[in-house]
Amino acid sequence: MKVTAMTDEKRIRRLAPPEGKVRMVLDTDTFNEIDDQFAVAYALASPERLQVEALYAAPFLNALSSSPGDGMEKSYHEIVKICGLFGRLPDGFVYKGSDQFMPDAATPVQSEAVSDLIARARASSDEDPLYVVAIGAITNVASAIRLEPRIIDKIVVVWLGGHALHWPNCQEFNLRQDVHASRTVLDSGVPLMLVPCSGVASHLITTLAETNQFLKDQGPIGNYLCDTFEQCRKDHFAYSRVIWDLSAVAWLVAPASVPSSLVHSPVITSSDAVYRWSFDPGRHFIRCATAVSRDRIFGDLYREIRAMKASSSMK
Template sequence: MTTYPAIDEERLIRHLRHPGRKIRMVLDTDTFNEIDDQFAVTYALTSPDSVAVEALYAAPFFNELSTGPADGMEKSYQEILKILPLLGREDVPVYRGSTSYLPKEEGFVESEAASDLVERALASDPSDPLYVVAIGAITNVASAIRMEPSIAGRIVVVWLGGHAFSWPDTREFNLYQDVPAARVVFDCGAPVVLVPCMGVASHLHTSLSEIRDYVKDSGPIGEYLYETYKNCAKDHYAYTRVIWDISTIAWLANPDWAPSYLAPSPRISDDGRWIQDPTRHPIRYVRHLHRDPIFRDLFRKIAGGARTE
């Protein structure tokens, strides 16, 4: 049985507050799975006043776009490599992640991403934690925690996963692909900022006309994001699409756009529901997202082009 470090409650609550300053982060992303990851990668790399992106990790996924989690991870890795030159950010290291999901009981999935996360976290001062921003299945992060449980006291996890606590279930793609990994993250005691999908991040819709007007002419990355959005649907008449992966970066950019509160870390039932337990350690739960200022910030940063640190 994995033993996690006891984290002082005062320090835990302190690290659950918005940092109020520029932070170091890594971004864990299933970039080929949807079109919103590309926007999130772009948002992070064009927000140097808020975040310093130290590395990108390719996360596994398995749906109609992949033959399995290993194939999904590799396609995501290649998609990241395609995006970085468009942003002029080939300096950011990229690591392959897990080729399978987390074992149910014990153990971890070895990967470049998990090993790099352990190394970076161990090199971080506990008073200045590494932010681990995850927008896919959280296998890489959970594997790193199982590899080296002590890193739970040196990181802050910001994750888009599950649905709102008020939703009938939490059978959401990021969470339900790897429930054991989600349980590790919620059980290990690390500071977690949870951004739910349906009921919270599902507010973040945009349209082809908006992307055409405010993104398309913003250099190579703008053209790529426009074409990617255009190709996601055959008919764009009265059509919008959720770009919810940007929610995690939005909270770091300005917490006023993502109102939140402290709540007990949830458990996850075998049939995919949240189980509330008031005796558990706290996490930060984002309850709402203000759509307009978030997209306004994203569009302005894309229009400003990629900026170096």
């Protein structure tokens, strides 16, 4: 895909860590892993920093789904359930995404989510870009860019995908199941904050004991997250779990908790059926997370949800 005509200066300026309250949409495969539920809750519980305008269901395919479309449908219903816990109605807020991954680099997949993203991006301005946080397969975002490349000038994409740039491979779930869309976004020139999984977001580990201690009885969403964590595994003895997706939301809520640097957009290459990063210093810049502050991010999540409970108790 031809890189947008956006200048490097403008792209770098757009990629500065956000300040103040920002507009965002969240693209999520919510039924795939329990980390998506935590990320959706974190976004909805942070109104002082985030104006969440829409939630999009992303496709996924693994043991929990019979097809990418089935994964998207299950994710849609999971999003609706979480919104109910926040007292949010889904109409005009939750949208079904693509029912398949991009079949090739030139073919977008149309959906309600893609149409809504294009419309919201078109309505944005240089002074108030739309942050598009993607924590699953990135077909919805790539399809919107393919259908309307001019939105590149109106959005900033924050994507949890791939592994750290020094990692031996980039065979991460979001990237490898949706490689055409992944390449489209990396090649497009859209302002992109990449949050790698292994080596970066993989430090966001917690346990059932910690989750219960700080979220149990903290309102419907606190109890739901505790129950979801407990049900993800039969035996929690000496068990901890990575809540990857919090990292992408955290960069908007508390940018200092996700240190990052500007790098040239990596290239996805393949050999022996393994995807790896390759590098070309002539490519455009993106921003890439280099670490996460585990304690600060979890602490912020717990405080936001507990503050919601305290606020609702006072009404």
